[in-house]
Amino acid sequence: MNQPLHLLQGLILMLPERCAWCSADPLYVDYHDHEWGVPLHDDHRLFEMLILEGVQAGLSWLTILRKREHYRAAFDDFDPERIARYDAAKIADLLANPGIVRNHLKIAAAIRNAQGYLTIREQQGGFNAFLWRYVEFQPRQNAWPTLVEVPTRTPEAEAMSRDLKRLGFNFVGPTVCYAFMQAVGMVNDHTTNCFRHREVQELA
Numbered sequence: 001m002n003q004p005l006h007l008l009q010g011l012i013l014m015l016p017e018r019c020a021w022c023s024a025d026p027l028y029v030d031y032h033d034h035e036w037g038v039p040l041h042d043d044h045r046l047f048e049m050l051i052l053e054g055v056q057a058g059l060s061w062l063t064i065l066r067k068r069e070h071y072r073a074a075f076d077d078f079d080p081e082r083i084a085r086y087d088a089a090k091i092a093d094l095l096a097n098p099g100i101v102r103n104h105l106k107i108a109a110a111i112r113n114a115q116g117y118l119t120i121r122e123q124q125g126g127f128n129a130f131l132w133r134y135v136e137f138q139p140r141q142n143a144w145p146t147l148v149e150v151p152t153r154t155p156e157a158e159a160m161s162r163d164l165k166r167l168g169f170n171f172v173g174p175t176v177c178y179a180f181m182q183a184v185g186m187v188n189d190h191t192t193n194c195f196r197h198r199e200v201q202e203l204a
Helices: 005-014 026-034 043-056 061-074 088-095 104-124 127-135 155-166 174-183 195-203
Strands: none
Touching: 026 061, 043 061, 043 104, 043 127, 043 174, 088 104, 104 127, 127 155, 155 174
């Protein structure tokens, strides 16, 4: 039985407003509502997110979300010690895996980045401490009214990119680094009309 028009209009008004980049895809909505912008401090998961953000270059984030579980299986749950030791045979297996982005440069970058991660852990004590110093260990609380005002790179992201590249990381340009900073909650870039803006702000 069809719902009366006034009831449907009421349901629409009750729907939470989200950032304009979030589509209606349930996987994307769940990611937006529960992950994006939430401060993340686990070294392992920070490494995972940096790898996935690099893989996303030239693709949509939804494409990567749909492949994330395949990536976790293919890349040993993003264990940097194991990834750092991947050899030509393992690379060949990954290039044959339809569940991931079969790009040789991006696979090679994951290996180099794992090696860089181990260097940071040895020399600086941890990945979390290394990364969060770019925002002085406190999430930046932005207040962008609309998506068009949200930057794609910042001086902090540029500094992170330069430092990571010096350590041998690949696919870590300033735009990738800023997308990573947004994703792991180093900055709160939910637009002010989004219901998550205040919730994420309170998490800080």
